[in-house]
Amino acid sequence: MRVQQISIFLENKKGRLAKVTEVLGENQINIRALSIADTTDFGILRLIVNKPQLAYQVLKEAGFTVSTTDVIAVEVTDQPGGLSNILRHLDKVGINIEYLYAFVTQTTSAALIVFRVEQVDEAIKVLQGNSIRIVPGDEVYQI
Amino acid sequence: MLKRSVGAAGCPAVTGERYRIMSCTGKVALAIRVVPRKILSVPWWMEIFLFTVTSFSRTCFELGPSGQLGWYRGIVSPSLHRDGDFLFKVSVHTIMGVEYMTSYWDAHHETMSRDQLAEIQTKRLKTLVERVYTSVPFYRQAFQEKGITPGDIKSLEDLKSLPFTTKKDLRDTYPFGLFAVPRSEIVRMHASSGTTGKPIVVGYTKKDLDTWSDLVARCFSMAGGTKEDVVQNAYGYGLFTGGLGIHYGAERLGATIVPISGGNTARQIMLMQDFQTSILTCTPSYALYLADEIHAAGVDLGTLHLKVGIFGAEPWSNNMRRQLEEKLGIRAHDIYGLSEVLGPGVAMECPCQNGLHVFEDHFIPEIIDPVTEQPLPYGEKGELVFTTLTKEGFPVIRYRTKDISTLYPEVCECGRTHLRMERITGRTDDMLIIRGVNVFPSQIESVLLEFGETEPHYLLVVDRKASLDDLEIQVELSANMFSDKIAGLEVLERRLRERILSVLGISAKIKLVEPKSLPRSEGKAKRVIDRREL
Numbered sequence: 151m152r153v154q155q156i157s158i159f160l161e162n163k164k165g166r167l168a169k170v171t172e173v174l175g176e177n178q179i180n181i182r183a184l185s186i187a188d189t190t191d192f193g194i195l196r197l198i199v200n201k202p203q204l205a206y207q208v209l210k211e212a213g214f215t216v217s218t219t220d221v222i223a224v225e226v227t228d229q230p231g232g233l234s235n236i237l238r239h240l241d242k243v244g245i246n247i248e249y250l251y252a253f254v255t256q257t258t259s260a261a262l263i264v265f266r267v268e269q270v271d272e273a274i275k276v277l278q279g280n281s282i283r284i285v286p287g288d289e290v291y292q293i
Numbered sequence: 294m295l296k297r298s299v300g301a302a303g304c305p306a307v308t309g310e311r312y313r314i315m316s317c318t319g320k321v322a323l324a325i326r327v328v329p330r331k332i333l334s335v336p337w338w339m340e341i342f343l344f345t346v347t348s349f350s351r352t353c354f355e356l357g358p359s360g361q362l363g364w365y366r367g368i369v370s371p372s373l374h375r376d377g378d379f380l381f382k383v384s385v386h387t388i389m390g391v392e393y394m395t396s397y398w399d400a401h402h403e404t405m406s407r408d409q410l411a412e413i414q415t416k417r418l419k420t421l422v423e424r425v426y427t428s429v430p431f432y433r434q435a436f437q438e439k440g441i442t443p444g445d446i447k448s449l450e451d452l453k454s455l456p457f458t459t460k461k462d463l464r465d466t467y468p469f470g471l472f473a474v475p476r477s478e479i480v481r482m483h484a485s486s487g488t489t490g491k492p493i494v495v496g497y498t499k500k501d502l503d504t505w506s507d508l509v510a511r512c513f514s515m516a517g518g519t520k521e522d523v524v525q526n527a528y529g530y531g532l533f534t535g536g537l538g539i540h541y542g543a544e545r546l547g548a549t550i551v552p553i554s555g556g557n558t559a560r561q562i563m564l565m566q567d568f569q570t571s572i573l574t575c576t577p578s579y580a581l582y583l584a585d586e587i588h589a590a591g592v593d594l595g596t597l598h599l600k601v602g603i604f605g606a607e608p609w610s611n612n613m614r615r616q617l618e619e620k621l622g623i624r625a626h627d628i629y630g631l632s633e634v635l636g637p638g639v640a641m642e643c644p645c646q647n648g649l650h651v652f653e654d655h656f657i658p659e660i661i662d663p664v665t666e667q668p669l670p671y672g673e674k675g676e677l678v679f680t681t682l683t684k685e686g687f688p689v690i691r692y693r694t695k696d697i698s699t700l701y702p703e704v705c706e707c708g709r710t711h712l713r714m715e716r717i718t719g720r721t722d723d724m725l726i727i728r729g730v731n732v733f734p735s736q737i738e739s740v741l742l743e744f745g746e747t748e749p750h751y752l753l754v755v756d757r758k759a760s761l762d763d764l765e766i767q768v769e770l771s772a773n774m775f776s777d778k779i780a781g782l783e784v785l786e787r788r789l790r791e792r793i794l795s796v797l798g799i800s801a802k803i804k805l806v807e808p809k810s811l812p813r814s815e816g817k818a819k820r821v822i823d824r825r826e827l
């Protein structure tokens with residue numbers, strides 16, 4: 151049920167993001183989703199790719215500080231209140247969301263929300279209990 | 294032979310069995326009994342009563358066997374008397390499950406009380422001052438400039454009034470200006486490579502060589518070396534003091550010396566296997582190279598007989614020690630010395646690996662503030678200064694080494710009373726003065742090591758803004774410090790900043806940067822950029 155996300159440490163300097171995509175491109179790795187969180191000095195680039203293991207390895211070899219994190223992806227219908235519905239369920243049981251980002255897939259009209267929590271298994275159980283569809287890693291990588 | 298470790302399992306339960314103590318040379322065998330409940334609950338220490346003492350040697354012992362105990366090796370330190378029995382404190386050292394041993398080459402001098410030591414030092418210092426005053430014009434003039442005559446030196450305290458000797462003084466008096474005996478008494482000379490201009494020349498009398506050999510034998514013995522060992526000496530032979538210094542020390546010990554010198558790695562590995570080398574002596578960087586080559590050649594470590602490495606002549610880190618110990622399956626000891634003072638054998642690390650014992654019966658170490666030149670108390674970091682007490686040919690008074698270290702006075706677990714100096718952590722040339730505070734790059738390094746960095750890469754950028762010094766520390770962020778949350782990295786920055794403040798006493802801005810983004814030249818990192826225009 152988990153999705154493997156690649157996180158990369160980037161200095162806020164020109165050309166660093168391009169270097170990441172270049173390394174991935176050379177290895178035929180496709181980016182499915184991407185988000186950047188940053189401060190004035192540095193940023194953290196978070197990626198969902200089709201081959202997370204390979205991506206981790208090649209980025210590490212290219213000299214980046216990189217880690218993998220397990221995140222959860224859920225499908226949200228493209229209508230008002232879709233996201234807040236999900237957040238409410240987690241909030242009720244006291245699960246704190248560290249960060250989240252969303253992307254829209256080409257194949258369906260639904261949006262995918264990717265989020266990171268400390269208690270991954272618990273969150274999965276809560277969402278499933280409320281009949282929210284969790285998109286498994288294999289499916290997300292192939293979108 | 295034992296192969297079990299104490300410590301982790303806590304205090305071993307010993308009942309009144311008889312044990313045998315043997316010196317590591319096998320000459321002395323004593324029967325001892327371990328008395329129940331006399332064992333302290335401190336893991337590394339045991340109190341042991343000695344019975345039926347026929348003779349006693351303050352050397353290594355082996356303890357065992359017992360169902361629960363296995364065999365132990367440790368060090369018997371100076372004894373106390375109680376009810377006619379000897380009471381010994383025995384420290385048992387275990388590293389990586391392999392026991393090791395040490396022994397005193399010169400128990401009398403290595404374990405004498407601080408008072409006795411001070412007495413010897415005072416006597417020798419007076420003689421030294423008298424001698425250099427009469428036989429070396431340079432020193433006589435330097436003393437006279439400070440208005441000092443030999444008669445003014447009455448105690449060790451008075452050492453502080455003597456002038457320093459610097460590397461520049463050695464260059465200015467090239468070649469023989471500081472020799473304290475006629476050239477005909479000199480039986481050997483060594484010289485530094487001298488990257489610029491004239492080298493530094495030192496001379497040894499017959500007695501100096503004798504002392505030197507003895508001190509290096511002391512070093513070998515401290516690391517557990519005996520006459521049974523095969524010493525492969527991969528220090529360079531020649532004008533450099535490393536090769537010959539180690540060579541004669543190993544001979545004095547009675548070990549078998551293989552004077553292979555540096556280089557020719559394939560041959561090193563072959564002889565290491567064929568001659569069953571048990572002690573390797575070389576620079577730590579060459580040892581690491583050799584270790585990698587041994588692995589690359591597919592040599593099974595089990596077929597080697599290596600047990601100890603004695604490495605020196607360049608600064609190295611504890612991280613490097615771990616690598617060397619793992620890759621070669623040895624205990625790695627740091628040896629310190631410089632040709633201006635003697636060569637290898639000025640100080641040596643005992644098995645406690647908790648600093649290097651400075652051989653104080655022959656040298657007086659001091660730590661000074663490199664800027665104010667004031668002596669610093671024990672425990673403070675500064676420049677290491679040496680006065681030789683017994684050298685005849687080339688004595689030095691308060692020689693400034695430019696090496697950065699700290700001295701610790703507590704008696705070591707190994708029983709030696711000589712001061713311990715911290716391994717060299719830098720050179721005064723690298724020192725920065727920021728807002729009036731002396732800052733050594735190595736201090737930053739030690740903080741990063743605390744944060745789990747194995748090979749910290751950092752850069753100090755010093756600037757002056759609005760007449761105030763500004764320190765920025767750029768740190769390459771490695772995988773084990775990385776958090777994929779912004780808050781996590783901000784916490785890391787804050788903790789680093791607080792730790793730096795408490796270690797250096799000044800605040801610094803921390804900037805996390807990507808790996809390999811900081812400048813390196815020929816594999817050696819550049820640590821400081823000083824943009825201040827003073």
Ligand SMILES: [Zn+2]
Nearest residue numbers: 643645705707
């Ligand atoms: Zn010691």
